[in-house]
Amino acid sequence: MNPAAQAAPHVLVVEDDPHLAAGVLENLRAEGYEVSAASDGEQALAWLKGTRCALIVLDVMLPGIDGFGVCRTLREQGNNTPVLFLTARGDPADRVRGLESGGDDYLAKPFHLQEFLLRVRAILRRWDWYHSASATAATAVLSFGGNEVDFRAFRARAWNGEAQELTEKEAMILKVLAEHGGEIVSREDLLEKVWGYDVFPSTRTVDNFILRLRKRFERDPANPRHFLTVWGVGYRFLKDGEP
Amino acid sequence: MNPAAQAAPHVLVVEDDPHLAAGVLENLRAEGYEVSAASDGEQALAWLKGTRCALIVLDVMLPGIDGFGVCRTLREQGNNTPVLFLTARGDPADRVRGLESGGDDYLAKPFHLQEFLLRVRAILRRWDWYHSASATAATAVLSFGGNEVDFRAFRARAWNGEAQELTEKEAMILKVLAEHGGEIVSREDLLEKVWGYDVFPSTRTVDNFILRLRKRFERDPANPRHFLTVWGVGYRFLKDGEP
DNA sequence: CAGGGCTGTGACGAATCGGTGACATTCCGC
DNA sequence: GCGGAATGTCACCGATTCGTCACAGCCCTG
Numbered sequence: 001m002n003p004a005a006q007a008a009p010h011v012l013v014v015e016d017d018p019h020l021a022a023g024v025l026e027n028l029r030a031e032g033y034e035v036s037a038a039s040d041g042e043q044a045l046a047w048l049k050g051t052r053c054a055l056i057v058l059d060v061m062l063p064g065i066d067g068f069g070v071c072r073t074l075r076e077q078g079n080n081t082p083v084l085f086l087t088a089r090g091d092p093a094d095r096v097r098g099l100e101s102g103g104d105d106y107l108a109k110p111f112h113l114q115e116f117l118l119r120v121r122a123i124l125r126r127w128d129w130y131h132s133a134s135a136t137a138a139t140a141v142l143s144f145g146g147n148e149v150d151f152r153a154f155r156a157r158a159w160n161g162e163a164q165e166l167t168e169k170e171a172m173i174l175k176v177l178a179e180h181g182g183e184i185v186s187r188e189d190l191l192e193k194v195w196g197y198d199v200f201p202s203t204r205t206v207d208n209f210i211l212r213l214r215k216r217f218e219r220d221p222a223n224p225r226h227f228l229t230v231w232g233v234g235y236r237f238l239k240d241g242e243p
Numbered sequence: 244m245n246p247a248a249q250a251a252p253h254v255l256v257v258e259d260d261p262h263l264a265a266g267v268l269e270n271l272r273a274e275g276y277e278v279s280a281a282s283d284g285e286q287a288l289a290w291l292k293g294t295r296c297a298l299i300v301l302d303v304m305l306p307g308i309d310g311f312g313v314c315r316t317l318r319e320q321g322n323n324t325p326v327l328f329l330t331a332r333g334d335p336a337d338r339v340r341g342l343e344s345g346g347d348d349y350l351a352k353p354f355h356l357q358e359f360l361l362r363v364r365a366i367l368r369r370w371d372w373y374h375s376a377s378a379t380a381a382t383a384v385l386s387f388g389g390n391e392v393d394f395r396a397f398r399a400r401a402w403n404g405e406a407q408e409l410t411e412k413e414a415m416i417l418k419v420l421a422e423h424g425g426e427i428v429s430r431e432d433l434l435e436k437v438w439g440y441d442v443f444p445s446t447r448t449v450d451n452f453i454l455r456l457r458k459r460f461e462r463d464p465a466n467p468r469h470f471l472t473v474w475g476v477g478y479r480f481l482k483d484g485e486p
Numbered sequence: 487c488a489g490g491g492c493t494g495t496g497a498c499g500a501a502t503c504g505g506t507g508a509c510a511t512t513c514c515g516c
Numbered sequence: 517g518c519g520g521a522a523t524g525t526c527a528c529c530g531a532t533t534c535g536t537c538a539c540a541g542c543c544c545t546g
Contacts, residue, residue: 030323118342118345118347121347167491167492167493168492169492169493170492182396183395183396184357184361184395184396186358186361186362188350188358189361189365200338201493201494201495202494202495202496204494204495204496204534205493205494205495207533207534207535207536208493208494208495208535208536209493210535211535211536211537214535221535222535229533229534229535230357230397231410231411231501231502231503231533231534232355232357232358232411232502232503232532232533233355233357233358233361233411234358236396410502410503410504411503412503412504444504444505444506445505445506445507447505447506447507447523448504448505448506450522450523450524450525451504451505451506451524451525451526452504453523453524454524454525454526457524464524465524472522472523472524474512474513474514474522474523475513475514475521475522475523
């Protein structure tokens with residue numbers, strides 16, 4: 001039930017201003033995260049060669065390679081660790097640049113520490129499955145009712161042998177549901193965990209993805225045995241018909 | 244009251260509507276949490292000066308300082324207690340405002356009590372690895388006269404082995420009755436604790452739900468042994484047939 | 487810039503829940 | 517016992533929620 005048995009998430013902070021770095025590190029540590037620090041891009045890249053982490057907090061203005069460059073390099077190396085950019089400028093174009101270079105979120109200085117922590121939490125929640133979960137072979141593949149889903153490739157084979165190509169959202173929703181196997185997951189939970197805390201598709205969107213998952217994996221989509229509706233709240237996923 | 248209350252998380256509810264407050268408090272108590280209440284922001288801040296708690300349930304619309312203000316003040320004071328906002332408006336922008344003022348989660352009224360409890364559990368679980376205490380447990384499962392009820396999933400297995408899917412109101416009424424096991428609970432009590440806020444249905448509505456519960460769980464619904472009528476007052480729940 | 491997959495929305499019917507009222511039944515005081 | 521009140525029981529209606537489909541943007545690819 002509780003996948004949180006894992007160790008505390010590890011966060012790397014890349015920041016050249018020692019004061020800001022100290023404050024950020026302190027707060028992250030107080031939140032219970034493991035923390036490491038780097039003061040420029042090359043140091044960060046070197047560190048990341050040998051170690052994986054759950055999140056990189058990356059200042060844009062760094063001596064040497066700037067934050068965008070660091071992030072782009074990482075992505076080119078196939079490293080998909082989530083990146084939260086920090087920048088002094090409030091220019092919206094920077095946000096776009098940040099996202100284009102492969103970042104996941106963006107925060108303009110000066111920021112409230114509380115908001116910073118909020119974003120960290122949101123990103124880690126959203127990307128949890130991708131790293132901690134898919135890194136583990138156990139949860140990389142999910143079997144239920146004759147179906148088999150491989151989350152690494154977004155590929156599945158349905159009970160009737162049919163090959164299925166899941167989309168990203170489909171896979172993420174399924175993943176979140178499966179991780180809370182047996183427990184109720186509200187639509188809002190799904191929205192937050194799959195889409196993020198500041199995106200607001202209507203809750204009907206969730207219903208539609210459930211519909212698609214049922215079509216893919218239920219023998220009788222009209223009488224679901226795995227993707228169950230909890231009236232007025234959300235959905236519940238069961239691997240087996242009736243536990 | 245609760246034997247395992249040793250490490251029960253303490254929740255502060257800040258809500259000016261007494262009906263809603265009563266419903267929320269009752270349900271949190273039934274889940275096994277320690278609870279306290281405040282009816283406005285200043286009262287809450289004063290209380291929090293002297294005491295720590297695991298979670299603050301904070302209405303946005305309060306007399307005097309509003310919820311956002313209370314939360315912001317707390318954060319400025321270095322208080323990082325998780326905050327769950329309640330608000331009448333469904334505006335997504337409010338959600339962002341809530342989160343950015345330092346809240347951890349957000350729920351729009353009118354909400355289903357089940358979803359509310361879901362979120363409380365989620366936040367406290369998130370906080371658990373930090374405090375490493377086990378927490379909750381609570382009255383998740385109730386057994387009586389061969390029946391077994393799982394309040395988390397609103398599912399039950401009746402004495403005859405039949406699977407039952409409880410509705411939200413059915414489950415809530417049963418939970419309140421069971422929580423006051425053996426004691427008389429008046430219809431007005433039930434209305435307040437289960438419905439909590441918003442609407443006040445007639446007392447006959449309560450009778451109807453009692454009827455449904457009897458049909459589900461009594462061997463002989465006409466001669467109830469668990470859901471007893473106290474004539475002129477209300478109802479009484481007994482786990483065992485003989486008092 | 488044309489085409490195709492992914493995503494999100496709106497619309498509409500179906501299903502469910504909650505709540506009410508009508509009537510039968512039971513209980514209480516007399 | 518008798519009458520009135522409270523409760524048991526049922527059937528039904530409105531509101532909400534959900535399932536389902538069709539379609540319109542969007543982004544990427546060619």
